[in-house]
Amino acid sequence: xxxxxxxxxxxxxxxxxxNLNDVQMIYTFCKxxxxxxxxxxxxxxxxxxxxxxxxxxxxxxxxxxxxxxxxDNDKIVAVMDLVNGYPTYDYVYIGFFMMECExxxxxxxxxxxxxxxxxxxxxxx
Numbered sequence: 069x070x071x072x073x074x075x076x077x078x079x080x081x082x083x084x085x086x087n088l089n090d091v092q093m094i095y096t097f098c099k100x101x102x103x104x105x106x107x108x109x110x111x112x113x114x115x116x117x118x119x120x121x122x123x124x125x126x127x128x129x130x131x132x133x134x135x136x137x138x139x140d141n142d143k144i145v146a147v148m149d150l151v152n153g154y155p156t157y158d159y160v161y162i163g164f165f166m167m168e169c170e171x172x173x174x175x176x177x178x179x180x181x182x183x184x185x186x187x188x189x190x191x192x193x
Contacts, residue, residue, distance in 0.1 A: 070191060072152055072160065074136050081138040081145060090137070091117050097144055099142045100169045105117060120164065125154050136165075140178060145171055146180055160193050 074083045086094060094117050098105075105112045122134050132153050138146040149164035162184075165178040 069132070069153055070193065072134055072150065072188075072191070074134055076152075077136075077184045078138060079183055081140055081180070083136050083138050086121065086135045087148070088118065088121060091121070093144065094137075094147060097168070098142060098171050100164060101166055104166060106159075120149065125151060125161075128154050130146065144168065146177065148180075150184075158193055160188050 074085060074183060077083055083090055093115055095112070095114055098117065110116060121135050122133075124130060128151055132151055134148075134150040134152065136150065137144050137149050138148070145168045147164070147166050148162060151161040151163055153159070154161040162181075165177065165181070167180075171177075
C-alpha cells in the first residue's frame with residue numbers, strides 16, 4: 069500500500085492528522101458551518117465527530133484513514149478526511165472537506181484540493 073506523507077500535501081499550510089484529543093476543536097470549527105449539516109440532515113455533536121474520526125469504508129483499516137487539519141500559523145483553516153486505497157489500492161478518496169466559513173468563496177479550498185491532487189498524482193495515485 070502506498071503511503072501518504074501528510075506534511076507534503078500542502079505547500080502553503082501546515083497539515084497534521086487529527087485524533088480524539090482534537091474533538092472539541094473540530095466540533096467548534098464545524099459548528100460554524102451550519103449549512104453543511106443542514107443539507108446532510110445530520111445534527112452536529114461531539115459523538116458525531118468522534119464517530120467520523122474512526123469510521124472507514126468496509127474493508128478499509130483505520131491506518132488507511134487520514135482525518136487532517138490544515139493550519140495557517142495557529143489558525144485552523146480546513147478539515148479533510150482522506151481514505152487511502154479506496155475504492156481501489158491506487159485511489160485516495162476525499163470523504164469530507166470543510167473550509168473555515170470566513171475563508172469560503174475565495175478559492176482557498178480549491179487551492180488546497182489542487183495541491184493535494186498534485187501531490188497524490190506525483191505519488192502515483
